[in-house]
Amino acid sequence: MTEHDGAVLTGTALHKSFGATPALRGVDVAIAPGEQVAVTGPSGSGKSTLLHCLAGVTSPDSGFVSLAGHRLDSLSEHQRTRVRRVRIGLVLQFGQLVPDLTAVENVALPLLLEGRRRPDAEQAARGWLERLGVGDRADVRPLELSGGEQQRVAIARGLVTSPDVVLADEPTGALDTVTGEQALQVLVEATRETGAALVVVTHDHRVAAHMERGIALRDGRVELVREPGA
């Protein structure tokens, strides 16, 4: 048995450099199903790069990422895109919703790409928006939503395809303390309900404290791992 056995998402010996600047220097991570993990570290420690590698957005220079035992680097670009859409939910710092689409259309988009009919896709999207407390804002465009509402819509978009794992990059970074706390609660509870694993990249130790386990990065290396209950 290795520590990666049974993990839903693993990164093995991940190296990544941008020009002459190394961002990751041999990082190993394993995320168990349903587990909630915080990745912390100072600016430039490689947190976001690790998240982008785990999401298959960025390819590592060496090492590999596996989702449920399947290596992402063995997949075609088309297959990787589909994995990101269906099996990985990505939540980003500013929500980053399409400004021209309404909240419900933003959430329904991944389902439409999966070939679902528009009414079905929008019904499912409305369901998620209701669950996350922004059902009454479903037909509003992102510019008319508050930061907290935008983040809830982004969380709904990340969860609508029932992914195995949700990766969140500074999900509360653009929000005030109270709104950020609420958004985080929504994210934690929603992933717990669906059984999806949650990986949150943050430099905020209060956010990290909500997670079961913590991985601290420094200069592209894992500096410390906080185990559950520690």
Add this chain to the structure above:
Amino acid sequence: MRPLWVAVVAGAGQLRGILVLLTTALVSGLLLVAVSYARLGGWGGYQSTYDGGAPLFGPVADPGTRGGAILGVVLLCLPVVLLLDQCVRLGSAAQRRRYEALAVAGASRRDLRRWGAIETGVPAVAGAALGVGVWIVMRQVLGYGLATSPVRALVPTATGPGWWTLLVIVLVAAYGVLVGQRAAARASRPPRAPKKPPRPWGLLVLGAAVALLAPWMNTESELPGLAAVALVTVGLALTTPWLAHVMASRLHGRTDDPAELLATARIRADHGAAGRAAAAVGAVGATSGVAGALLVRALTEQYVDLYIVVPLLLVGSLAALVLGVITSSLALHSIEATLTRGREVAALVATGVPLSTLERAVEAECRIVTMPVTTGAALCGALAITALTASPSALVGGLVGAAVVAIGLRFAVRCTARLTAPWLHRAVAQGSLRTA
């Protein structure tokens, strides 16, 4: 130390400056040609040559049709002006960041508008002046060069624009300054909520055109025809943003295709660009329908009159060129909008939207409104000529013209989407996802 205006222009980016210079030079050159037509004189009767100049192309030499030729050249400037408008928007994301930094440093909105005027005004002044060179080249190639051909000189060699040159340069340069000021005002405003849906006021202008011109239809004068073209141009320009919004909204409400959903949402949020492009390609469509109907009718007559056939072929060729310019400007607009929102677009790709879907969305944005407007306008033009001439061959020609322009538009949209794809790929680079 380099002067401030050099630093301002350099800061705006080389590509933008070059494109502004080229488009203003072309507009200025075309307007100088139009002025040289107007200065031919001899309005009393047909003359094939003027003061010993090269033999002229019939419709230009004939004072009865010269007004139409002048209007045609002026209308030819419109798609280039559309392209100029679009070129000025290039790099607007960088421009916004630059202006935010300047505002932090203490620049007022008035300072920023002045800054924008310099950014575009300097290349526009240079381009307007370069228009004289464009006119000289056109006179050499399309004037002396064609003098011995069956077509004859398209640009007069006996007359030039004279002192009007100065006025044309000032006008074109002033337009460039105005466009720059408007772009700067846009860039210095915070992002706003989506625009309100447009109103169909243009239909009133189109209705007024029909109502005012109907009593004059049977007169010999050329004036009602020219006035009709001018009024219809204004009416179409005012109506098409509304039409674009309505068409996009209807498709948006029922489409299951993510690319069409993204494209129609873009058009609804920014209906002006799609509307302007639709007006321009609508004019091309109507021209193609009319030209096709007249050409086939002329060819099916017992004799082939070069006086009719050559101008029609020329109009058809120019229509194809204009179609390319318009679709390029629309694709540029779409790409610019994508680059401006690089972070959101990169996030779309990161969350599993295939790049091919975004490419199709750009293509759909260029096609959704322009295709039905162009085809419809071509059919209207063909039907109008068929009704006026009562000739079945004109209808066949008009339908051929409509089909050709529809295929041409589809091809132009496909080509421009392919050409602009690398910019889209750059917009979705992973760097755009960086956190703050």
